[in-house]
Amino acid sequence: MNISINYSGDYSQLLSPELEQKLQAIHEGIQTKSAKGADYLGWTDWPSTISEELLQDIKGTAEHIRSTSDVLVVIGIGGSYLGSKAVIESLSTPFQKLNGVEVIFAGHLVSGTYLKQLMAYLDDKEVTLNIISKSGTTTEPAIAFRFLQHYMEKRYGDQAAARIFVTTDEEKGALRSLAIEKGYPRYVVPGNIGGRYSVFTAVGLLPIAAAGYDIEKLINGAKIAEQEFEVFDTKSNRAIQYAVIRNHLYNAGYPIEIMATFDDKLSYVQEWWKQLFGESEGKEGKGIFPASVLYSTDLHSLGQYIQDGKRMLFETFLNVEKAVDDLTVFEAENNGDELNYLSGLTLHAFNLACHEATSSAHLDGGVPQITLTMEQLDEQHLGHLLYFYMKACAYSAYLLDINPFDQPGVEDYKNNVFKILNKPGY
Structure with missing residues (x-):
C-alpha cells in the first residue's frame, strides 16, 4: 500500500538539524490541530x-x-x-x-x-x-x-x-x-x-x-495512510519526504512542478492535485506553481520545452505498477509498421519503458525529478494516494510559513465580478 518515492538527488543531504526541528514542530501542530489554520484540520x-x-x-x-x-x-x-x-x-x-x-x-x-x-x-x-x-x-x-x-x-x-x-x-x-x-x-x-x-x-x-x-475501501485506504503518516520519521514518512524535496527544489530555483503520468485514467487526479497545491500554497508571493502533462501525448508537444526550455521546473512522475486491463503486441506477417521487435511486450510495459527513457532524457536535460509509484488503481490505493497528497500539501505549505486552508486570491476575482455585474452591495 505504501507509495514509493524516488528522487534524482540525495534526500539525506536535504535534512539538517534545523529542518528536522521545524518539521517536528509542523508535525505536532498538525497532529494536535494547533497549527496555523487549525479550524480546518478536521480532515x-x-x-x-x-x-x-x-x-x-x-x-x-x-x-x-x-x-x-x-x-x-x-x-x-x-x-x-x-x-x-x-x-x-x-x-x-x-x-x-x-x-x-x-x-x-x-x-x-x-x-x-x-x-x-x-x-x-x-x-x-x-x-x-x-x-x-x-x-x-x-x-x-x-x-x-x-x-x-x-x-x-x-x-x-x-x-x-x-x-x-x-x-x-x-x-x-x-x-x-x-x-x-x-x-x-x-x-x-x-x-x-x-x-x-x-x-x-x-x-x-x-x-x-x-x-x-466502494467507498468503504476508499476510506480504508485513507485510514491506512492516516495511521502511516501520523508517525514522525523524516526517513520513512513519505508525505514529509515529498514536502521536503519540493521545498528544497523551490528554494533552489525551481518554482514550477509538472506532474507527469502515462496513465490517462489519472488525468483528473492531476486536476485535483493542481487545485489542492495551487490554492494551498500560492499566497504571499510564494508557492510552487502546479502544472500537469499526460504522456506519451504531451511528449510530442510540451516534451520539447521540458527537455530543452528554461530550467525553472521540476518533474514529478506518478506511476502505477499494475494495469487493470492490457494488450500484448503480436507478431504480424507483414512487418510494414516495423513493430515486430515489440512482439510479446504489453502496452503497459511499453509505457514503463517510456517512463524510463523519458526520465533519463529529462535528467540529461537538467530537470530534477521525483517519481511516485502506487501499486494499482483501485478504491483502496486511491484513498491512500489522495490522503498522502493532502498530508504532504499541509507540510509543504507550513514549510513556507503559509496557511494551507484559506484562498484570499480567489475572493478577489469574485469581488471584481460582483462589481462589474452590479451585484447589490458591491
Missing part, C-alpha cells in the same frame, strides 16, 4: 473517525439513486467536484457504464451552451441532482442550480424534491435554508474541513458511491 483524522452510520446512510442513498435514476448531475466547483471526479475517472471504463448511474458534472463552469445541451440530454432519462456548496451562493454552481432546479421542478413537479440532494453547511447558509424550505434531503459539509480536503466526506462519497464504487 487529518476524518478517515478514522467517520461514523459507520454515515457511511451506510450514503451507501443507502446511492443505491436509491441507482435504482431510480439513469443520471446523477453533481453541481459544484473546485473541491466540491474535483475529488469525486478524480476517483470516478480513475476507476471508470470509458466505453462501458458500471453498475452505477452516469455521473455528469455541472456548475464548474458558466456556459449556456453546456447547460442547454445537458438539459436536452437529460430529457429521456431519469435524473437526480446533488448540489454541493457550503454557502449556496458561490456564483458558478448557483447559476447552474437555478436552471437545473427549475428543470427538475418543471419535469417532476411535486416529486422533484425527492430527487434533489443537498450537501451544504450544517448550521448556516442560503442552500441550507432552501433545503429546509423545499424538503430536500441533506448531507453535511463538515465545518472544519475545507473544500479541497473534502473528498472523503459526503461531498465526494455520495457521487462516488452512486457511480458504483
Whole structure:
C-alpha cells in the first residue's frame, strides 16, 4: 500500500538539524490541530473517525439513486467536484457504464451552451441532482442550480424534491435554508474541513458511491495512510519526504512542478492535485506553481520545452505498477509498421519503458525529478494516494510559513465580478 518515492538527488543531504526541528514542530501542530489554520484540520483524522452510520446512510442513498435514476448531475466547483471526479475517472471504463448511474458534472463552469445541451440530454432519462456548496451562493454552481432546479421542478413537479440532494453547511447558509424550505434531503459539509480536503466526506462519497464504487475501501485506504503518516520519521514518512524535496527544489530555483503520468485514467487526479497545491500554497508571493502533462501525448508537444526550455521546473512522475486491463503486441506477417521487435511486450510495459527513457532524457536535460509509484488503481490505493497528497500539501505549505486552508486570491476575482455585474452591495 505504501507509495514509493524516488528522487534524482540525495534526500539525506536535504535534512539538517534545523529542518528536522521545524518539521517536528509542523508535525505536532498538525497532529494536535494547533497549527496555523487549525479550524480546518478536521480532515487529518476524518478517515478514522467517520461514523459507520454515515457511511451506510450514503451507501443507502446511492443505491436509491441507482435504482431510480439513469443520471446523477453533481453541481459544484473546485473541491466540491474535483475529488469525486478524480476517483470516478480513475476507476471508470470509458466505453462501458458500471453498475452505477452516469455521473455528469455541472456548475464548474458558466456556459449556456453546456447547460442547454445537458438539459436536452437529460430529457429521456431519469435524473437526480446533488448540489454541493457550503454557502449556496458561490456564483458558478448557483447559476447552474437555478436552471437545473427549475428543470427538475418543471419535469417532476411535486416529486422533484425527492430527487434533489443537498450537501451544504450544517448550521448556516442560503442552500441550507432552501433545503429546509423545499424538503430536500441533506448531507453535511463538515465545518472544519475545507473544500479541497473534502473528498472523503459526503461531498465526494455520495457521487462516488452512486457511480458504483466502494467507498468503504476508499476510506480504508485513507485510514491506512492516516495511521502511516501520523508517525514522525523524516526517513520513512513519505508525505514529509515529498514536502521536503519540493521545498528544497523551490528554494533552489525551481518554482514550477509538472506532474507527469502515462496513465490517462489519472488525468483528473492531476486536476485535483493542481487545485489542492495551487490554492494551498500560492499566497504571499510564494508557492510552487502546479502544472500537469499526460504522456506519451504531451511528449510530442510540451516534451520539447521540458527537455530543452528554461530550467525553472521540476518533474514529478506518478506511476502505477499494475494495469487493470492490457494488450500484448503480436507478431504480424507483414512487418510494414516495423513493430515486430515489440512482439510479446504489453502496452503497459511499453509505457514503463517510456517512463524510463523519458526520465533519463529529462535528467540529461537538467530537470530534477521525483517519481511516485502506487501499486494499482483501485478504491483502496486511491484513498491512500489522495490522503498522502493532502498530508504532504499541509507540510509543504507550513514549510513556507503559509496557511494551507484559506484562498484570499480567489475572493478577489469574485469581488471584481460582483462589481462589474452590479451585484447589490458591491
